[in-house]
Amino acid sequence: MDMEELAEHILDIARNSIEAGATRLTIAVAEDTEENYCCLSVVDNGAGMARELVRRLMDPFFTTKSGKKVKVGLGLPLLKDAVERCGGRMEVHSAPGRGTRVTAEFPYHHLDRAPLGDIAGTIATLLAGNNHLDIFYRYNFNGREMYLDTREIRARLRGVPLDTPEVLIWLRQYLSENEEILHGGEDYEIARRAG
Amino acid sequence: MKSLDELDKLREKLQAEMRIREGQPDTRVTVAMGTCGIAAGAREVVTALLEEMKKRNVKGVTITQTGCAGLCHYEPLVEVEVPGGERVTYVHVDGDKAREIVLEHxxxxxxxxxWTILKK
Known part of the structure; x- marks a missing residue:
């Protein structure tokens, strides 16, 4: 990638979840410029992993994937490296049959911090070819919050596949515009005051 | 500004198009989305494909994704399979190439x- 983006790391983690059989993802990002805090998490309902596997996830080239496809095993180590470079920490919690939670916390103001980037593009890309995947996305910026639940969008589409190209384009623009408005502090359709 | 009302109008338009196309097989465009593909720019390729398809009013195409294909040094990879046609794999695809693939292919x-490497 030309410039490192947290949104691309989120895409990589979420792709791991999908390959582990997840049908629902909760992606949350919180940024607080005054409290100097940034946090992201990806939670899935996939197969989950035993504790001994979780311990090895940060080892480069370690992978739990099986089958004919090639596995690299660099996604989580790369994110961990990115998070630690900017003074943060990353954790993975998982249990067999109970899904997996990946969280990363770090200071908002840090010279080496990768920008969040095109998170709307990440959400749209995850849905491409994954019509039955549910994503709940929550973004909190300085206490103001927006969210998107693909189950609500799917219900509104009444049988039109969520991964239809025109719908994905609409979804990406819808999220981007609401994110911009959130940064500007105005009222908007899918955002609301936190709490 | 995008709104949910606009999504309702889009749904009505797409429902009408689905009725016309019912039963016809789709062309499948697959983007490799392993860690290597993502790091090489696969997400930008997906968004470029989507935007160009909308711009050119291309119908009957499904964009899907797969994991690492084992050709990391050729990423981003895009595979195009037209019904009844050969499967074509494009390599080192970026946003500009993705738009050109939509137009030409x-x-x-x-x-x-x-721009291709493998044909099956």
Whole structure:
């Protein structure tokens, strides 16, 4: 990638979840410029992993994937490296049959911090070819919050596949515009005051 | 500004198009989305494909994704499979190439051979 983006790391983690059989993802990002805090998490309902596997996830080239496809095993180590470079920490919690939670916390103001980037593009890309995947996305910026639940969008589409190209384009623009408005502090359709 | 009302109008338009296309097989465009593909720019390729398809009003195409194909040094990879046609794999695809693939391959039916590596 030309410039490192947290949104691309989120895409990589979420792709791991999908390959582990997840049908629902909760992606949350919180940024607080005054409290100097940034946090992201990806939670899935996939197969989950035993504790001994979780311990090895940060080892480069370690992978739990099986089958004919090639596995690299660099996604989580790369994110961990990115998070630690900017003074943060990353954790993975998982249990067999109970899904997996990946969280990363770090200071908002840090010279080496990768920008969040095109998170709307990440959400749209995850849905491409994954019509039955549910994503709940929550973004909190300085206490103001927006969210998107693909189950609500799917219900509104009444049988039109969520991964239809025109719908994905609409979804990406819808999220981007609401994110911009959130940064500007105005009222908007899918955002609301936190709490 | 995008709104949920606009999504309702889009749904009505797409429902009408689905009725017309019912039963016809889709062209499948697959983007490799392993860690290597993502790091090489696969997400930008997906968004470029989507935007160009919308711009050119391309119908009957499904964009999907797969994991690492084992050709990390050729990423981003895009595979195009037209119903009844050969499967074509484009390599080192970026946003500009993705747009060109939509125009030449999906719209005009012409394979851009110099960007391909494998044909099955």
């Amino acid at each position: 999906l719209v005009n039916g012409q394979i851009i051979k110099e």
